[in-house]
Amino acid sequence: xxxxxxxxxxxxxxxxxxxxxxxxxxxxxxxxxxxxxxxxxxxxxxxxxxxxxxxxxxxxxxxxxxxxxxxxxxxxxxxxxxxxxxxxxxxxxxxxxxxxxxxxxx
Amino acid sequence: xxxxxxxxxxxxxxxxxxxxxxxxxxxxxxxxxxxxxxxxxxxxxxxxxxxxxxxxxxxxxxxxxxxxxxxxxxxxxxxxxxxxxxxxxxxxxxxxxxxxxxxxxxxxxxxxxxxxxxxxxxxxxxxxxxxxxxxxxxxxxxxxxxxxxxxxxxxxxxxxxxxxxxxxxxxxxxxxxxxxxxxxxxxxxxxxxxxxxxxxxxxxxxxxxxxxxxxxxxxxxxxxxxxxxxxxxxxxxxxxxxxxxxxxxxxxxxxxxxxxx
Numbered sequence: 001x002x003x004x005x006x007x008x009x010x011x012x013x014x015x016x017x018x019x020x021x022x023x024x025x026x027x028x029x030x031x032x033x034x035x036x037x038x039x040x041x042x043x044x045x046x047x048x049x050x051x052x053x054x055x056x057x058x059x060x061x062x063x064x065x066x067x068x069x070x071x072x073x074x075x076x077x078x079x080x081x082x083x084x085x086x087x088x089x090x091x092x093x094x095x096x097x098x099x100x101x102x103x104x105x106x
Numbered sequence: 107x108x109x110x111x112x113x114x115x116x117x118x119x120x121x122x123x124x125x126x127x128x129x130x131x132x133x134x135x136x137x138x139x140x141x142x143x144x145x146x147x148x149x150x151x152x153x154x155x156x157x158x159x160x161x162x163x164x165x166x167x168x169x170x171x172x173x174x175x176x177x178x179x180x181x182x183x184x185x186x187x188x189x190x191x192x193x194x195x196x197x198x199x200x201x202x203x204x205x206x207x208x209x210x211x212x213x214x215x216x217x218x219x220x221x222x223x224x225x226x227x228x229x230x231x232x233x234x235x236x237x238x239x240x241x242x243x244x245x246x247x248x249x250x251x252x253x254x255x256x257x258x259x260x261x262x263x264x265x266x267x268x269x270x271x272x273x274x275x276x277x278x279x280x281x282x283x284x285x286x287x288x289x290x291x292x293x294x295x296x297x298x299x300x301x302x303x304x305x306x307x308x309x310x311x312x313x314x315x316x317x318x319x320x321x322x323x324x325x326x327x328x329x330x331x332x333x334x335x336x337x338x339x340x341x342x343x344x345x346x347x348x349x350x351x352x353x354x355x356x357x358x359x360x361x362x363x364x365x366x367x
Contacts, residue, residue, distance in 0.1 A: 026268065026289070026292070027288065029292070039119075041119065042117075042270065043268045043269065043270075045239055045243070046243065046246065046289065046292040046293060047292055049243075049292075049293065049295050049296045049297070050292065050295070061215070062208070062211060062212055062215060064239075064323075064327075067211075067320055067323070068239050070233070071233040071300075071320070072233075073233070
């Protein structure tokens with residue numbers, strides 16, 4: 001499945017194939033490279049040193065979490081209505097060109 | 107500019123009725139500055155742009171001085187109602203500054219993005235000022251490593267919490283040591299790569315204003331969360347004194363009506 005999104009914070013990803021987890025609450029976090037969230041929850045700043053990227057359904061490039069993510073060199077991508085279209089955990093690949101992003105759930 | 111506006115949702119997840127009053131304050135402050143960006147009259151738009159540009163170049167000094175002079179709102183014993191009214195006013199005062207800082211942060215971001223695009227050196231130069239968020243993560247790491255006690259952590263960040271602007275959210279000062287440790291474990295691998303404090307950086311020539319406004323935002327958040335912390339405890343005192351059930355599920359106007367009648 002391929003999904004299109006927008007880049008809110010651009011950094012260099014170590015790899016474009018990432019283990020992801022759909023995350024609602026911080027205590028549900030399990031080791032992965034990328035979290036998929038409904039919005040840019042400020043509580044998740046604590047997870048930034050554990051992940052490479054955040055995919056969010058809603059949010060702004062200047063929200064608290066996005067600003068901190070930029071400082072810690074983490075990618076933030078916005079993809080509308082992603083949560084109900086993908087499994088809760090799995091692998092995905094991210095490819096981007098300028099501000100447009102293509103995400104493929106593997 | 108849409109994707110660079112700052113969303114209300116970023117502040118409070120599922121707000122209770124009482125926290126919706128904080129959102130009313132936030133929206134009011136935000137609207138004041140949003141109006142500057144939305145003028146349809148081209149002359150007014152140019153005037154607004156010049157104004158924002160001048161603010162961008164100068165206002166960080168006023169905002170920094172506001173933070174330096176900031177003193178927590180005085181809490182009077184046994185007067186929770188008055189204290190809450192004062193604290194809401196205090197939140198309004200701080201939020202006015204946060205809204206201005208957010209506008210200038212957005213402007214600074216656009217200035218920086220333009221300069222990164224035109225520069226041959228595409229390095230982002232905004233990530234070296236240590237701010238309160240870094241200090242919080244560092245404190246969590248120290249707590250995890252046993253270098254500070256939970257009491258020491260609470261002295262510095264006890265007024266923070268998860269969903270921090272929600273008034274019904276427990277503050278870290280209310281957490282048991284093992285609960286704090288459950289959070290601290292997320293910071294065990296944290297490494298602080300930044301090397302300069304805002305107080306020093308703000309005095310340097312040729313500073314990056316995005317870095318300055320970004321750090322100022324965290325400082326303002328630190329102050330605003332003191333108000334949220336004090337509001338929470340005064341609301342709990344008021345609920346106890348006046349036997350109000352589920353105070354966080356009532357809106358402030360309702361609570362005022364109940365108290366006055």
